Amino acid sequence: MQQPGNYRIGAVVDKVGISADTLRYYEKIELLPAIGRTASGIRVYDDKDISRLRFIRRAQKMHFRLREIAELLKMREDPQHARDEVRLLTGRKLAEVEEHLDDLQYLRNELQLLLNLCRASEDGCPIIESIDRGDDRPA
């Protein structure tokens, strides 16, 4: 039986939503350290690997490049001894995330407002149609 904290590749796919081919690729390009293997060569991921993979996934959602993610992972491993370049990169990426959060907040408000405008109308959503047409008044 699989030990807690030891995951075969199929379980990792389910857990983090990254395909098996991609997981092998990440190991090949050393985005992940060499993954532990059983006596018969089956990959066994531990909780630390899962944590790294979740970080990679979050960073990819922000469209960070793999090269950048590799640097950020180094920072993550040993934040107190990170090189200046990695520290600078981390600061830049933090600024990007904060800007993205502002955009998301704005978009969230806009969508919420549109939904609330729709709720006020019983006949579908004429408001959005009028905005699409650039009218000042609903249809």
Next chain:
Amino acid sequence: MKPIQIEVFSSPDCDRCSKVFDIVTAVVRDYGDDVAWRNVNVIAELDYAVELGVISMPSIAIDGDLVFTSHPSARKLRDEIDARLRQEI
């Protein structure tokens, strides 16, 4: 002195907005030229409404700050205006 600007964010389908118009009109009248107000049709000024964080109608902004997200009582509106006028003295 520039008057305090009250903006009521509404939409044509907003049933509760007319009550706010009544409250705001009555309150603003008491302040003469010190306070002005306008109705902002959210559909016509969507970007501005979102920029201020308006997500429901009616909402009220004072001098560009979103202050009320439902209809306030006349007293609460007066309190808010008075507080801002005191800062100008």
